[in-house]
Amino acid sequence: MSRSAHPAGPRYADVIPEGHYSAPPADLNVLDPKVWAQTVTRDPDGVVTVGGLAVTRLAEEFGTPAYVLDEADFRARARAWRSAFGADADVFYAGKAFLSRAVVRWLHEEGLNLDVCSGGELATALSAGMPADRIAFHGNNKSSDEIHRAVSAGVGRIVLDSFQEIVRVAHIAESLGKRQRVQIRITVGVEAHTHEFIATAHEDQKFGIPLAGGQAAEAVRRALQLDGIELIGIHSHIGSQIFDMSGFEVAAHRVVGLLKDVRDEHGIELPEIDLGGGLGIAYTSDDDPREPHEIAKALTEIVSRECEAAKLRTPRISVEPGRAIVGPTAFTLYEVGTIKPLDGLRTYVSVDGGMSDNIRTALYDAEYSVALVSRTSDAAPMLARVVGKHCESGDIVVKDAFLPADVAPGDLIAVPATGAYCRSMASNYNHVLRPPVVAVNDGEARVIVRRETEEDLLRLDVG
Numbered sequence: 001m002s003r004s005a006h007p008a009g010p011r012y013a014d015v016i017p018e019g020h021y022s023a024p025p026a027d028l029n030v031l032d033p034k035v036w037a038q039t040v041t042r043d044p045d046g047v048v049t050v051g052g053l054a055v056t057r058l059a060e061e062f063g064t065p066a067y068v069l070d071e072a073d074f075r076a077r078a079r080a081w082r083s084a085f086g087a088d089a090d091v092f093y094a095g096k097a098f099l100s101r102a103v104v105r106w107l108h109e110e111g112l113n114l115d116v117c118s119g120g121e122l123a124t125a126l127s128a129g130m131p132a133d134r135i136a137f138h139g140n141n142k143s144s145d146e147i148h149r150a151v152s153a154g155v156g157r158i159v160l161d162s163f164q165e166i167v168r169v170a171h172i173a174e175s176l177g178k179r180q181r182v183q184i185r186i187t188v189g190v191e192a193h194t195h196e197f198i199a200t201a202h203e204d205q206k207f208g209i210p211l212a213g214g215q216a217a218e219a220v221r222r223a224l225q226l227d228g229i230e231l232i233g234i235h236s237h238i239g240s241q242i243f244d245m246s247g248f249e250v251a252a253h254r255v256v257g258l259l260k261d262v263r264d265e266h267g268i269e270l271p272e273i274d275l276g277g278g279l280g281i282a283y284t285s286d287d288d289p290r291e292p293h294e295i296a297k298a299l300t301e302i303v304s305r306e307c308e309a310a311k312l313r314t315p316r317i318s319v320e321p322g323r324a325i326v327g328p329t330a331f332t333l334y335e336v337g338t339i340k341p342l343d344g345l346r347t348y349v350s351v352d353g354g355m356s357d358n359i360r361t362a363l364y365d366a367e368y369s370v371a372l373v374s375r376t377s378d379a380a381p382m383l384a385r386v387v388g389k390h391c392e393s394g395d396i397v398v399k400d401a402f403l404p405a406d407v408a409p410g411d412l413i414a415v416p417a418t419g420a421y422c423r424s425m426a427s428n429y430n431h432v433l434r435p436p437v438v439a440v441n442d443g444e445a446r447v448i449v450r451r452e453t454e455e456d457l458l459r460l461d462v463g
């Protein structure tokens with residue numbers, strides 16, 4: 001397929017401030033394995049394939065936009081986390097990153113546990129057969145109904161997030177004749193190096209009970225007095241999309257410090273600590289994430305060292321990766337529509353989705369990559385901004401990226417690393433229909449979350 005170049009192709013050096021942006025890659029047709037799902041490659045005709053299936057065929061069969069998820073990659077990453085932490089630790093996949101019944105079954109089969117944070121996520125987990133005792137229930141404002149359902153179902157743990165909740169969970173469990181296993185989530189006062197909205201362990205925010213001022217110690221005191229709950233440990237989650245392990249190191253140090261204070265005051269060694277999720281992934285070639293085995297090694301070493309220094313038995317560790325498991329396993333497949341070259345600025349390439357299927361760029365100023373996937377091209381790199389179809393100028397999917405200058409309406413382009421927090425944060429803005437999630441594996445594709453229809457929209461509108 002050969003197409004003519006668009007007229008305005010501003011040179012990237014003219015519009016991008018120096019040092020702000022890397023130069024275009026030497027060959028735009030090459031797909032960086034860092035940002036693409038494991039089975040993604042190009043076939044001899046230049047068409048990108050995943051799980052052995054051409055994206056052109058997927059687009060024909062399932063339409064665009066669509067999230068395309070590489071099941072083998074998901075399972076491999078889940079397994080890598082599981083085996084990195086071994087039998088003395090637990091890996092809870094954070095369902096908020098992306099949850100569906102198929103995902104729950106894969107997790108169950110691969111031996112992972114599941115972190116849920118709403119009645120809806122709990123219902124999904126239970127309906128797909130995740131054993132309740134492998135579920136952790138989270139949230140800073142759980143309703144009484146959610147707590148009731150979680151306790152009745154027999155979830156393995158509820159992570160308590162406030163003083164009110166300590167009492168509420170204890171009462172509900174008692175009323176059901178149960179003793180609920182709980183952890184207390186504390187804020188350790190760490191500033192994670194990530195976007196402010198996704199950093200969660202500094203003190204001025206809504207999650208957890210601050211370690212500062214003895215509040216966490218007071219929460220432990222109260223929890224230990226109540227019959228309806230059994231305090232099994234302390235939980236800390238410092239934020240999301242973090243590359244630097246030093247935040248975890250400080251968090252582990254402070255959590256273990258609390259365990260030591262609890263031992264000194266109450267004569268009890270709490271048997272578990274949870275260090276949360278938050279490990280970063282590569283959205284662009286500039287990101288360098290760590291492998292699960294490096295993370296497991298670093299975290300277990302920190303905890304053992306701290307416990308040895310405090311003369312505590314090393315507690316059972318758990319972690320809650322969401323993004324690091326599902327994020328890299330999917331890409332969003334779009335069809336190119338309108339193209340607007342703006343002289344001296346950049347070329348706006350519109351796709352058939354937008355901020356309704358990926359709000360992260362608008363919300364967090366997130367960086368993404370993009371590639372032409374229905375063919376290769378030898379055209380020169382063109383500085384592009386990939387935008388959606390919404391009535392909003394902030395409707396940007398990829399802020400600055402290079403596409404071949406001959407990209408044209410009808411081409412398929414794909415944005416990699418959209419497995420986490422894209423479908424799960426998707427909206428119906430402008431009554432745009434949420435895309436399906438298509439799982440591919442070994443030459444087969446199946447819809448695991450179907451595309452929304454106008455009927456779905458109208459069914460909710462009962463006025």
Ligand code: LLP
Binds near residue numbers: 237241279360
């Ligand atoms: N555990 C807890 C208690 C959490 O709050 C979270 C994420 C996780 C685990 C999983 O974090 P992960 O490994 O996926 O980074 N919407 C934002 C991310 C919000 C994260 C919220 N909590 C984004 O798109 O970047």
